[in-house]
Amino acid sequence: xxxxxxxxxxxxxxxxxxxxxxKQSKFIAGGTNLLDLIKENVERPDxxxxxxxxxxxxxxxxxxxxxxxxALATNADTAYNEKVQQQYPLLSKAILAGASPQLxxxxxxxxxLFQRTRCxxxxxxxxPCNKREPGSGCSAINGVNRIHxxxxxxxxxxxxxxxxxxxxxxxxxxxxxxxxxxxxxxxDFADLHRLPGDAPHRDNNLEAxxxxxxxxxxxxxxxxxxYLKLRDRQSYAFAIVSVAAALELEGDTIKDIRLALGGVAxxxxxxxxxxxxxxxxxxxxxxxxxxxxxxxxxxxxxxxNTFKIELAKRxxxxxxxxxxKIDQ
Numbered sequence: 001x002x003x004x005x006x007x008x009x010x011x012x013x014x015x016x017x018x019x020x021x022x023k024q025s026k027f028i029a030g031g032t033n034l035l036d037l038i039k040e041n042v043e044r045p046d047x048x049x050x051x052x053x054x055x056x057x058x059x060x061x062x063x064x065x066x067x068x069x070x071a072l073a074t075n076a077d078t079a080y081n082e083k084v085q086q087q088y089p090l091l092s093k094a095i096l097a098g099a100s101p102q103l104x105x106x107x108x109x110x111x112x113l114f115q116r117t118r119c120x121x122x123x124x125x126x127x128p129c130n131k132r133e134p135g136s137g138c139s140a141i142n143g144v145n146r147i148h149x150x151x152x153x154x155x156x157x158x159x160x161x162x163x164x165x166x167x168x169x170x171x172x173x174x175x176x177x178x179x180x181x182x183x184x185x186x187x188d189f190a191d192l193h194r195l196p197g198d199a200p201h202r203d204n205n206l207e208a209x210x211x212x213x214x215x216x217x218x219x220x221x222x223x224x225x226x227y228l229k230l231r232d233r234q235s236y237a238f239a240i241v242s243v244a245a246a247l248e249l250e251g252d253t254i255k256d257i258r259l260a261l262g263g264v265a266x267x268x269x270x271x272x273x274x275x276x277x278x279x280x281x282x283x284x285x286x287x288x289x290x291x292x293x294x295x296x297x298x299x300x301x302x303x304x305n306t307f308k309i310e311l312a313k314r315x316x317x318x319x320x321x322x323x324x325k326i327d328q
Contacts, residue, residue: 001038001039001041001042002038002041002045003052004045004047004297005030005046005048005141006047006048006050007047007048007049007050008050008052008053009051009054010047010052010053010174011055012051012054012056012079012179012211012213013179013205014210015027015049015051015054015211016179016181016209016210017181017209018047018049018177018237019208019209019211020047020181020209021169022046022047023046023047024045024046024204025046025047025048025049025169026043026045026047026048026049026202026209027044027049027051028048028049028050028051029050029051029052029072029110029111030074030106030107030108030308031106031111032099032103032107032111032132033107033114033116034065034110034111037116037315038141040123040175040291041124041125042116042122042123043159046137047269051072051211052072052074056070056071056072056073056110056213056214057070057072057073057077058070058073058150059073059077059078059081059083059084059326061083061126062217064216064218064219065219066084066087066216066217066218066219066220067084067088067216067217068177068184068214068215068216068217069084069088069109069133069214069215069216070109070213070214070215071108071109071110071211071212071213071214071215072108072109072110073104073108073109073189074104074105074106074109075095075098075099075103075104075107075108075109075112075165076101076104076105076110077296078091078092078095078109079091079096079104082112082158083276087194087217087219088172088217089169090168090171090222090225090226090227090244090246091142091165091168091169091172091217091226092244093168093225093226093267094164094165094167094168094226094227094244095164095165095168095231096167097164097227098163098164099236099243100235100236101317109165109215110212110213110215111203112163112165112166113165113166113176113192113215113284114203114204115162115163115164116162116203117131117159117160117161117162117266118147118160118162118238119131119140119147119148119159119160120140120141120143120147121138121139121293122159124195125307127139127181130156130157130196130200131144131157131159131200131201132201133198134199134200134201136153138156138157138158138200140157140158140159140302141158141302142200142203142302143259144304145158145302145303145304146162146240146301146305147160147240147263147305147306148185148304149264149265149266149305150265150296150299150300150301150302150305150306150308150309150312151261151264151265151269151296151298151300152195152199152265152266152267152269152301153196153265153266153302153327154195154196154200156196156197156198156199156200157194157196157199157200158302159196159266160262160263160266161193161203161262161265161266161268162238162239163262163266163268163302164227164229164239164242164262166189166193166262166267166268167227167243167244167260167261167262167268168243168244168260168267169189169215169245169258169266169268169269170188170189170190170221170269171244171245171246171258171259171260171270171316172217172218172246172258172269173188173189173190173218173220173258174189174215174216174217174218175187175188175189175190175215175216175218176181176189176209176212176214176215176216177212177213177214177215177216178206178211178212178213179210179211179213180206180209180210180211181207181209186216187205188205191205192206192267193205193267193268194202194204194267195216195231195265195267196264196266196268197209199266202268218265220246220248220249220256221248221256221325222256222258223245223247223248223249224246224247224248224249224254224323224324225245225246225247225318226243226245226246226320226322226323227242227243227244227245227319228242228243228245228315228318228319228322229242229243230242230260230263230315238263239262239263239309240263240269240308241257241261241263241264241308241312242261242262242263242309242315242317242318243260243261243312243315243318243319244258244259244260244262244319245258245259245316245319245320245323246263246318246323247323247324249324252282252283252284252324253280253281253282253283254278254279254280254281254282254283254287255279256279257275257278257279257291258270258275259271259275259291259295259314259316259320260276261295261312261316264299264308264312268293271295272295273293274291274295277290277291277294283320283326285317285321285326285327288316288317288319288320288321289313291311291320292312292313292314292316292317294320295312295316296309296312296313299312
């Protein structure tokens with residue numbers, strides 16, 4: 001572990017300025033991912049800015065009839081919040097599928113957005129990794145890649161995003177409120193994270209110094225939902241494939257449908273074009289199979305992870321049929 005300086009921020013603007021002023025600086029709140037990365041020498045910050053005292057812990061109703069989730073509210077407080085459970089049960093279920101109770105008690109909503117991949121080679125500083133050291137190569141492509149991506153990959157990286165919470169937020173069309181050196185801005189959740197392309201070391205589209213203050217959840221009429229997480233063990237394991245499925249049904253006719261996948265790409269994966277093709281159709285297993293086939297039509301396996309393609313298709317059908325309680 002390298003030496004670093006430490007400061008406690010009491011104002012958001014000061015935290016942003018402090019982050020920009022020192023090249024290798026990092027915000028820290030719960031630290032459930034960052035501290036592990038520092039211990040493994042994957043992250044080597046010169047300066048840590050503790051933001052836990054900033055006023056971003058509330059969960060409240062917003063002007064659109066939805067909810068605003070403070071970036072510093074813990075995952076546990078969010079998952080068990082009465083309004084979240086009533087209005088966004090998909091999000092509550094996704095959060096509770098992740099990590100362990102102890103970690104959820106520490107991890108913050110803002111930190112959850114920016115946790116880094118669990119690729120073996122990213123964590124092993126003795127192996128090449130374009131995400132950790134741009135231009136060094138991707139060891140996973142021809143290596144042990146069972147947990148790696150099948151969608152949106154590039155020749156530079158096949159890592160996956162590890163979050164459960166983010167998969168649900170993608171399905172719910174969330175937005176992220178940010179303060180930075182150029183003022184306040186709001187980012188659509190679909191635009192927050194990046195696919196690897198030729199710059200996999202960049203996980204997201206925020207600029208240096210940008211600080212997330214809250215997450216906006218718009219209101220919706222989704223009355224059927226399911227979060228299905230397939231993993232190697234029942235608890236404290238990252239998804240091999242996860243599915244956030246939600247629908248608004250009128251009778252058995254689909255008025256709105258949302259599908260986001262986790263464990264399959266560098267970011268939570270949505271295909272809105274495929275979703276739109278089911279609007280006005282019946283909620284049947286056959287139509288869900290058609291949706292799954294289209295969403296996975298561009299998938300590519302790398303040997304050990306090729307099984308994920310069929311697994312993801314089946315998981316999509318299971319998630320929707322469980323949500324709607326129809327037979328597969």
